[in-house]
Amino acid sequence: MCAQSTEFAQALRDAGLRVTHQRMTVMAILKDSVDHPSADELFERARKVDGAVSFATVYRTLSALEEAGLVRKLTFESDPARFEITPAAEHDHLVDVDTGEMIELASEDINRLRRALVDDLGYEIVAQTTLIRVRKKPAP
Amino acid sequence: MCAQSTEFAQALRDAGLRVTHQRMTVMAILKDSVDHPSADELFERARKVDGAVSFATVYRTLSALEEAGLVRKLTFESDPARFEITPAAEHDHLVDVDTGEMIELASEDINRLRRALVDDLGYEIVAQTTLIRVRKKPAP
DNA sequence: CTATACTTGCAAATGCTTCTCATTTACATG
DNA sequence: CATGTAAATGAGAAGCATTTGCAAGTATAG
Numbered sequence: 225m226c227a228q229s230t231e232f233a234q235a236l237r238d239a240g241l242r243v244t245h246q247r248m249t250v251m252a253i254l255k256d257s258v259d260h261p262s263a264d265e266l267f268e269r270a271r272k273v274d275g276a277v278s279f280a281t282v283y284r285t286l287s288a289l290e291e292a293g294l295v296r297k298l299t300f301e302s303d304p305a306r307f308e309i310t311p312a313a314e315h316d317h318l319v320d321v322d323t324g325e326m327i328e329l330a331s332e333d334i335n336r337l338r339r340a341l342v343d344d345l346g347y348e349i350v351a352q353t354t355l356i357r358v359r360k361k362p363a364p
Numbered sequence: 365m366c367a368q369s370t371e372f373a374q375a376l377r378d379a380g381l382r383v384t385h386q387r388m389t390v391m392a393i394l395k396d397s398v399d400h401p402s403a404d405e406l407f408e409r410a411r412k413v414d415g416a417v418s419f420a421t422v423y424r425t426l427s428a429l430e431e432a433g434l435v436r437k438l439t440f441e442s443d444p445a446r447f448e449i450t451p452a453a454e455h456d457h458l459v460d461v462d463t464g465e466m467i468e469l470a471s472e473d474i475n476r477l478r479r480a481l482v483d484d485l486g487y488e489i490v491a492q493t494t495l496i497r498v499r500k501k502p503a504p
Numbered sequence: 505c506t507a508t509a510c511t512t513g514c515a516a517a518t519g520c521t522t523c524t525c526a527t528t529t530a531c532a533t534g
Numbered sequence: 535c536a537t538g539t540a541a542a543t544g545a546g547a548a549g550c551a552t553t554t555g556c557a558a559g560t561a562t563a564g
Contacts, residue, residue: 382531383531384529402520420522423521444519
């Protein structure tokens with residue numbers, strides 16, 4: 225975790241942000257979370273590690289990190305936003321409507337196709353989010 | 365507009381909903397809007413046509429219609445939701461980050477690919493939304 | 505070590521959306 | 535066409551996720 229710490233700290237510095245233990249805590253927790261937590265869940269988990277983290281700071285940290293490109297926010301319908309460390313490769317997200325579970329779906333083919341289409345319209349992609357509500361198929 | 369009216373009325377009846385002039389107004393306005401208006405914009409426009417439409421009713425109408433599958437809600441980041449008459453063919457949405465303008469992007473190739481990938485994972489698609497933030501490319 | 509600009513905590517504020525409840529209305533029935 | 539009743543509406547209050555104001559705390563340059 226030590227190597228990871230210095231990595232996070234450097235990322236913060238690169239983004240022109242001060243290295244505070246609250247930010248380090250949030251980043252560490254987010255990195256360890258495979259389930260794309262909401263701000264609320266993140267706050268709960270952060271609090272267990274570092275009692276001195278407030279709700280407001282979780283939100284402020286997340287938007288600072290998002291602006292710096294280190295974190296991505298996933299808005300799904302009218303549900304609370306969920307967050308993930310910015311992924312190296314772009315991917316879409318499936319949400320199981322019955323369980324709420326979130327699954328990642330990577331496809332370089334789709335990405336390529338999409339980039340080409342957007343390009344043809346004279347635009348360049350700034351950011352993108354695909355959220356697909358799915359249901360498990362009944363066993364055949 | 366007369367033919368369209370009876371069409372809307374029938375759609376409402378099919379969905380088990382009563383035909384009220386408020387609902388007719390909202391549907392007509394939404395049908396005529398090419399810009400995917402928010403509930404607020406829809407309310408403003410509806411009010412001009414029919415003074416007796418309230419904010420609450422716009423929201424209630426939209427969710428009733430959404431539940432009936434006649435309307436689709438687009439949630440984009442933390443911005444207010446926008447709405448469109450449920451499209452015949454699935455398509456993605458681009459939002460110009462500078463102007464807020466929304467453009468539709470249809471690609472049967474992407475849809476097919478996506479369906480296949482989701483299918484492979486053992487799921488079936490219930491609904492999907494892709495929102496791509498874009499910026500106009502500088503002229504070359 | 506000190507200065508200072510950036511951060512934080514707390515609580516209040518905000519903004520979109522939903523709900524409550526009294527009143528009105530659509531429409532099946534006589 | 536009159537009437538009963540369940541559904542729909544208007545106005546405003548309530549709810550919830552997120553943001554903000556301000557006083558106090560703290561990272562970091564010098």
